[in-house]
Amino acid sequence: MQELDSQEWTEQSKQDRYTLSFIHSPFCATCHLAEKMLRTLEELYNEEVFIKVNASLNPSAMERFQIESVPCLLIMKNEQIVKKVYAFQSVPHMYEQTAEYVKQ
Template identity: 30%
Template structure:
């Protein structure tokens, strides 16, 4: 999972025509974020082509404000022509897998 800076993430968002993707927003000292990252690593092992990146919310003041991120961990699914989908509750690998798998077809 590639770790993007704020500028790299904004560039990717501005080029949604290149395809839908998801971004995992975290902070390094968040225990729940570490658990979510482990679950996402399992999914990435099963689906290495999944368009998923991560970004440390501490370095995303503009995005955090614009997207109104209320807490971490947060997974934001971005698709051209659709409203951002925010996920704040990650219950299981299976649930995350089902929610992220459609990105492969987008």
């Protein structure tokens, strides 16, 4: 899982493919647990799937994409929001939320 700065993240989100961004804060304990779940999924998918974005360092993007809380999984294509996931309930749940957007 690669962490991107604001400019890199903006460029990634413009692509004509699904971008799965893990929005987090380093001070959020729940975010650390959610990140472990996503890393488990990356092992399952056998590739880096998620982009890591620090909400604290990207306040304008958080406002633009109306991120209400962290952790958040923001799924986008061509800078359009496809889905937001706030409840990282379990690895199987997150697999269900992400599988259709991986490798497309």
